[in-house]
Amino acid sequence: MKAVILRDLGGPEQYRIGDVDIPSLGEDEVLVRIRAAAFNRRDIFIRKGEYPGIRLPAIPGADGAGEIAAVGKGVKDLAIGDKVVINPALNWGNDERIYTKDFSIVGVPTNGTFAEYINVPRENVFPKPEHLSWEEAAALPLGGLTAYRALLTKGKVKKGEAVLIPGIGGGVATFLLQMAVALGTNVFVTSSSEEKIQKAISLGASGGVNYKEPNWEKQLRKWMPEGADLCIDSVGGDNFVKLLNIAKHGSRIVTFGATACPVPQLVMPKIFLKQIDVIGTTMGSPAEFQSMLSFYDKHKIKPVIDSVFSIEEIREAQLRIEKGVNFGKVVVIMPWHEL
Amino acid sequence: MKAVILRDLGGPEQYRIGDVDIPSLGEDEVLVRIRAAAFNRRDIFIRKGEYPGIRLPAIPGADGAGEIAAVGKGVKDLAIGDKVVINPALNWGNDERIYTKDFSIVGVPTNGTFAEYINVPRENVFPKPEHLSWEEAAALPLGGLTAYRALLTKGKVKKGEAVLIPGIGGGVATFLLQMAVALGTNVFVTSSSEEKIQKAISLGASGGVNYKEPNWEKQLRKWMPEGADLCIDSVGGDNFVKLLNIAKHGSRIVTFGATACPVPQLVMPKIFLKQIDVIGTTMGSPAEFQSMLSFYDKHKIKPVIDSVFSIEEIREAQLRIEKGVNFGKVVVIMPWHEL
Structure with a gap:
């Protein structure tokens, strides 16, 4: 063959x-x-x-x-x-x-x-x-499974929550966006590309910021005055420390990748004083794979x-x-x- | 007055x-x-x-x-x-x-x-x-409350689990030790003092290592071949990266302090590939304070x-x-x- x-x-x-x-x-x-x-x-x-x-x-x-x-x-x-x-x-x-x-x-x-x-x-x-x-x-398969577990099983996302997806454009990130939108959350994205931000908005994102601009965190703050309920990150690096600032008190950050790894200085007090859960995830179980397929079928979403x-x-x-x-x-x- | x-x-x-x-x-x-x-x-x-x-x-x-x-x-x-x-x-x-x-x-x-x-x-x-x-x-009050929330609410500790408490001796750490022992877990501790390790063992710890000795992680591995189910950390720093190594796949690390803060290089892939939850906590709610008092009363533990x-x-x-x-x-x- x-x-x-x-x-x-x-x-x-x-x-x-x-x-x-x-x-x-x-x-x-x-x-x-x-x-x-x-x-x-x-x-x-x-x-x-x-x-x-x-x-x-x-x-x-x-x-x-x-x-x-x-x-x-x-x-x-x-x-x-x-x-x-x-x-x-x-x-x-x-x-x-x-x-x-x-x-x-x-x-x-x-x-x-x-x-x-x-x-x-x-x-x-x-x-x-x-x-x-x-x-x-x-x-x-791989992206949908990873996103499903990150968003639902690990992230326990709920309708009406503010969800931040840094670095929109990659496969998993677009699956996250689609599922989070279908679940009735307010999704915000970051990217270095205006075009990708516009595409994300056309898919239902509530807003997006260019992380190469100064003050991009400030703009996110305007949209999410109390911070993000859930961040789902695959970037790591300096960005992760900023996520800790943007995350709401008592919120969750799910991490499934670190393209900008390692995180240079993780300020632990932000994690414990803000009572944030940093939740690691990778891939997913057979049951989650089935649930992910059913989700796409039920909502008639196309990747x-x-x-x-x-x-x-x-x-x-x-x-x-x-x-x-x-x-x-x-x-x-x-x-x-x-x- | x-x-x-x-x-x-x-x-x-x-x-x-x-x-x-x-x-x-x-x-x-x-x-x-x-x-x-x-x-x-x-x-x-x-x-x-x-x-x-x-x-x-x-x-x-x-x-x-x-x-x-x-x-x-x-x-x-x-x-x-x-x-x-x-x-x-x-x-x-x-x-x-x-x-x-x-x-x-x-x-x-x-x-x-x-x-x-x-x-x-x-x-x-x-x-x-x-x-x-x-x-x-x-x-x-303060230590018992912090420990109760960290161990039970956030750590969701279960009987039979392997629990690691780095830096035994501080108030919260000794409360954690007492409660974890009362709940039927296997508790391991670290300290720079042999005397503190012996005191921890007399309180029911299954073992302890001196983190100033080389290969202290290896000794913990012998006791916990699959790693720790739950680490409850207030040290941070280099130690935190080691905790990620000792933590079992799919396990939890609860953090409530960082005396050796900041963590110099947090290797994110360890968090997501091992699917670890890093859970921040501080103090506790009135309901947890009441539960903590009831716990000490029920088990007749003295601080x-x-x-x-x-x-x-x-x-x-x-x-x-x-x-x-x-x-x-x-x-x-x-x-x-x-x-």
């Missing part, structure tokens, strides 16, 4: 398209013929070697949707042709709070979704929501697609993520050709 | 005993004749000027117990001679999560407990637990008293806290004499 192969760590030129064997199928596994896949920032980290557990050569990609092409002996409830999305969280286990020691994410160290076929455990495929195209379905590339354009595709110019998900579609 | 008066910021010599008017009584207030009072680290911060809202001259002291000496017109359910402890959290309000804007702690900016009499709102006095002496009752001084020895008394040599509370007792 055709697949994107990462032979060595390095730049986008390391993505090559090659021929590999179709994966053999375990008893409780299914083979999915990928129709569309999507990029995550994680894929860039892996390509650069900034991720634990990398084994090369590897087929990258955590997000994908497609049709069942074969089922293992133990799988009785799926048939060839069934349309599915893949939950990229492997071996989460039964504890909602935390995954097991065998946990991994599709793409590293197991084979990923930038391929014609992928084998995954039966429990990791879910029916594709009918209102979504293949591109939209492929865009949803925000930044751009769609053919798989031959994979190097260009990933550049949009690496440069941070994307607003929403970058999707790659099949069928397969030589690069 | 006689009172300890802080006229200027500075060293312990700034504590003077002087004569001031007995406070006038508001309609919903009571006048308490103090029998015993206790020191908190907060009192040292105030004396040095390292605390917000200081107005001088001031009568310091947040902790106290004594007898009702007079009641305001609106107070119908207390009589002169009733034995009470003072809840030092003024104007918490009705929200369990956070106090109101009018919140303050007895001692700054209102008058404190190092005095013959103090006036406090009716709602801030509670019946003295009968099994406690005056010294013990005076030792309990750990480090030492008892007469009020004339107030300068020596506070030095035990300032030097960090105390294990448990430093109490000062009346009656009044000239210094």
Whole structure:
């Protein structure tokens, strides 16, 4: 089968398209013929070697949707042709709070979704929501799951609350925005791009500030005089200290990433005097994956697609993520050709 | 009346005993004749000027117990001679999560407990637990309240869990230790003093390490192979980063202080990849104060008293806290004499 192969760590030129064997199928596994896949920032980290557990050569990609092409002996409830999305969280286990020691994410160290076929455990495929195209379905899994857990399970967001999402534009951030808007909260965003702020407002954000302008915190204060009830942060760095200022007393800051890591000086007294909960989260449980799909289905929300590339354009595709110019998900579609 | 008066910021010599008017009584207030009072680290911060809202001259002291000496017109359910402890959290309000804007702690900016009499709102006095002496009752309020909220409300501690209390010896830490032991958890402590570790073990701690020794984290790992379920920290600083290493995946770190603040480099990925909740807390609500008293009553626990001084020895008394040599509370007792 055709697949994107990462032979060595390095730049986008390391993505090559090659021929590999179709994966053999375990008893409780299914083979999915990928129709569309999507990029995550994680894929860039892996390509650069900034991720634990990398084994090369590897087929990258955590997000994908497609049709069942074969089922293992133990799988009785799926048939060839069934349309599915893949939950990229492997071996989460039964504890909602935390995954097991065998946990991994599709793409590293197991084979990923930038391929014609992928084998995954039966429990990791879910029916594709009918209102979504293949591109939209492929865009949803990792980001939607992360956002769902961050916003609902960990953030315990409530209608009418003021929610701050710093750094709007990335996949998870746009999922957070969509879900928070659907839940009737007042969402505020930050970005270095006026265009992204306008897009966020068109998606229902109540306001946005350019964090390259001076006094951006002041503007947020005007909109949220008592501060934010919930901040959901993937930036870290200096920004995190500012979030502690913007956060309301007794509020929550959920953190799922730190692109500007490390936080240079975390002033602990702000956390305890303001009685703030700083809540770490990553990925989500199978139950949360199902709830996230149901949420998108119930509210008939479609993931925000930044751009769609053919798989031959994979190097260009990933550049949009690496440069941070994307607003929403970058999707790659099949069928397969030589690069 | 006689009172300890802080006229200027500075060293312990700034504590003077002087004569001031007995406070006038508001309609919903009571006048308490103090029998015993206790020191908190907060009192040292105030004396040095390292605390917000200081107005001088001031009568310091947040902790106290004594007898009702007079009641305001609106107070119908207390009589002169009733034995009470003072809840030092003024104007918490009705929200369990956070106090109101009018919140303050007895001692700054209102008058404190190092005095013959103090006036406090009716709602801030509670019946003295009968099994406690005056010294013990005076030792309990601020530290017991802080510890109760940190361990139970915020930390949601459960029987059988591994609880880590860094820096054992301070008032709140010893309350945490007592309550966590009473709840059937396995408590581990850290200290720079072997003597304090031994005292903690005699109070029911399962083990303790000297953080001046190399590899102290390794020893904790041996006792808690999966890590700590709950850390309750008031140290901050470098130590906080180590706590993130010792914390179990999916665990909680409650923070109520930062004597070694600020945290130099908080590695955010540890918080989100390990899915840790960092939970800020300070003081507690009236309901928590009542629950704390009931807890000490139900389990018939007595606060750990480090030492008892007469009020004339107030300068020596506070030095035990300032030097960090105390294990448990430093109490000062009346009656009044000239210094």
